[in-house]
Amino acid sequence: MDVHVVRHPLVEDMLASLRDRRTPCDVFRQLAHRVSLLLVAEATRDLSLAETTIGTPLEPTMVRRLAARVVAVPVLRAGLGMLDALLELVPQAQVGYFGLERDELTAVARRYYGKVPKDLGTASVFLLDPMLATGGSAAMAIEGLAELGARRVRLLSIVAAPEGLAVYTAAIDRELNARKFILPGLGDFGDRLFGT
Ligand code: PRP
Ligand code: URA
Numbered sequence: 621m622d623v624h625v626v627r628h629p630l631v632e633d634m635l636a637s638l639r640d641r642r643t644p645c646d647v648f649r650q651l652a653h654r655v656s657l658l659l660v661a662e663a664t665r666d667l668s669l670a671e672t673t674i675g676t677p678l679e680p681t682m683v684r685r686l687a688a689r690v691v692a693v694p695v696l697r698a699g700l701g702m703l704d705a706l707l708e709l710v711p712q713a714q715v716g717y718f719g720l721e722r723d724e725l726t727a728v729a730r731r732y733y734g735k736v737p738k739d740l741g742t743a744s745v746f747l748l749d750p751m752l753a754t755g756g757s758a759a760m761a762i763e764g765l766a767e768l769g770a771r772r773v774r775l776l777s778i779v780a781a782p783e784g785l786a787v788y789t790a791a792i793d794r795e796l797n798a799r800k801f802i803l804p805g806l807g808d809f810g811d812r813l814f815g816t
Contacts, residue, residue, distance in 0.1 A: 623789070626662045631655055631790045633716065638778065645815040649701060652750065652778065652813060653791055656705030659776045660746070664690075667744060686710070688744045691737055691770075695720050695749040695761055698809040702748040702776060714743070717761045718764060720757045727800035729757040731764065740770035750778035750809045752789065753802050779805055 634655045637643050644652070670687035673680050690710045694703045696719040707713060716736025720729045737743070745765055752758055758775055765773050780789040783804045793802045806812070 623792075624662065626659055626790050627790060634652060634797050635683055635791055636780075639804060641807070642778050643812075645812060648812045652701035652809075655778055656702040656748075656750075657709065658778070659702075659778070659790060660706050660709050663746065670771070677775060680697070685752060686712075689742055689758045690714070691716060691743040691745045693718055693736060693747050693761070693765065695747065695757060696733065698750050698813060699748040701809070702750060702778075706746060706776075707749065713746075718747075718761045720760060722753075722757065722800075723801055725755065727754055729760050731760060734764060736768055738764060740768050745771070745773045746771045747773055747775045749775065749804075751802060752777040752780040753796055753800050754781070754783055778809070 638648060638651050638655065641673045647656055658748055659814050667686060667688040667690070669684040671682055671684055674683050675681075687781070690713040692703060692706045692713045692715045694700050696717060703715065707715075714737040717733060718731065719733030720731050722729050747758070747761055747765065749758060749761065762773055762775070777789045779791050780798050783796055793805055795803050797803050801807070810816070
């Protein structure tokens with residue numbers, strides 16, 4: 621699988637604030653949204669277009685409109701922090717949800733919820749999960765999507781550890797710690813996003 625690290629000065633700057641422990645929850649949320657906009661723009665670069673004719677105020681002209689059917693699947697909870705960015709750029713996207721939670725001791729993911737649109741095989745699926753640590757949650761989500769027929773899946777993450785790579789991400793960090801948290805990372809994304 622291909623890994624795309626989105627290198628952009630704006631992304632770097634936002635990441636710096638996301639990592640900063642002093643960044644409060646409301647600003648963290650805003651930054652997660654903004655950085656996700658840039659990731660979505662990059663990850664949707666090759667979506668298919670179809671030609672059609674419209675009329676400008678002056679004359680008919682050929683234009684190209686998005687032809688791909690897009691399905692966004694945020695991984696609860698933290699992936700919700702990326703969903704609005706995808707919907708802002710692709711408002712016609714359908715949305716599904718996977719609820720996954722890592723065991724605090726073993727870091728093994730467990731699925732507690734899943735609901736996705738039908739006919740995933742004809743869709744470009746964007747899996748949204750800001751943290752890719754061991755890759756266990758991502759692998760479980762991708763397997764779940766594949767079992768439901770998805771053939772084109774892209775994972776958008778904000779910080780990835782080298783141990784779990786195969787995605788569009790804004791940064792590949794140094795390593796995981798003994799508790800399988802990403803270092804330097806930005807902590808528990810869900811807790812910071814929801815102020816818990
Ligand atoms: C976090 C994060 C990912 C997962 C990454 O979720 O949002 O889903 O950990 O870790 P992995 O790559 O080792 O599987 P968490 O289980 O903390 O749930 P939350 O989003 O509800 O806080
Ligand atoms: N999940 C998080 O929210 N942060 C990490 O560093 C690893 C998993």
